[in-house]
Amino acid sequence: xxxxxxxxxxxxxxxxxxxxxxxxxxxxxxxxxxxxxxxxxxxxxxxxxxxxxxxxxxxxxxxxxxxxxxxxxxxxxxxxxxxxxxxxxxxxxxxxxxxxxxxxxxxxxxxxxxxxx
Amino acid sequence: xxxxxxxxxxxxxxxxxxxxxxxxxxxxxxxxxxxxxxxxxxxxxxxxxxxxxxxxxxxxxxxxxxxxxxxxxxxxxxxxxxxxxxxxxxxxxxxxxxxxxxxxxxxxxxxxxx
Numbered sequence: 001x002x003x004x005x006x007x008x009x010x011x012x013x014x015x016x017x018x019x020x021x022x023x024x025x026x027x028x029x030x031x032x033x034x035x036x037x038x039x040x041x042x043x044x045x046x047x048x049x050x051x052x053x054x055x056x057x058x059x060x061x062x063x064x065x066x067x068x069x070x071x072x073x074x075x076x077x078x079x080x081x082x083x084x085x086x087x088x089x090x091x092x093x094x095x096x097x098x099x100x101x102x103x104x105x106x107x108x109x110x111x112x113x114x115x116x117x
Numbered sequence: 118x119x120x121x122x123x124x125x126x127x128x129x130x131x132x133x134x135x136x137x138x139x140x141x142x143x144x145x146x147x148x149x150x151x152x153x154x155x156x157x158x159x160x161x162x163x164x165x166x167x168x169x170x171x172x173x174x175x176x177x178x179x180x181x182x183x184x185x186x187x188x189x190x191x192x193x194x195x196x197x198x199x200x201x202x203x204x205x206x207x208x209x210x211x212x213x214x215x216x217x218x219x220x221x222x223x224x225x226x227x228x229x230x231x
Contacts, residue, residue: 035221104149104219106153
């Protein structure tokens with residue numbers, strides 16, 4: 001059982017380049033999300049999705065784009081990379097309880113470490 | 118808006134000693150509260166959660182936490198530390214029905230001394 005799979009695990013970009021971080025889950029979770037982790041700042045929510053075709057912004061969405069065309073996949077796109085986007089990125093998914101929303105029990109991938117030069 | 122504050126970015130205890138990691142929350146509505154653990158080079162995994170049932174919540178690996186509304190706290194404890202408990206611990210809060218916007222604290226790194 002793979003759970004949440006993130007690729008790539010490591011990436012180095014130059015300022016201005018674009019790239020996509022991939023996230024896939026095989027648990028049929030409706031809710032998926034992207035967080036970034038920076039030292040001393042915990043995890044901050046970038047974007048989330050409560051189902052295919054539905055996305056919304058989190059706390060720090062600027063410079064990132066997402067789409068959700070299938071239940072399984074939730075890619076994160078960096079449009080024009082900046083050094084401030086150097087971080088570790090985590091994708092997470094959760095069961096949803098219909099109108100009550102996700103349970104809050106997030107299942108995390110192993111992370112993607114991005115360095116922007 | 119919900120927020121959490123974890124008191125102490127680093128905590129060090131001896132093997133066999135009590136572990137106490139502090140978390141205070143701010144929420145204008147009754148919250149859901151969570152503790153997550155992150156081992157080196159891994160993603161986070163859920164230790165335990167409070168969702169309005171019993172105020173004393175038991176989790177995995179012998180950890181427990183008590184929800185104290187009067188103190189707006191949700192401290193994590195374990196009676197006897199083990200070397201394998203060394204990790205980073207995160208407290209998180211969401212409003213009920215709004216777990217899609219889980220807000221994390223800054224984390225506390227726990228070191229276990231032999």
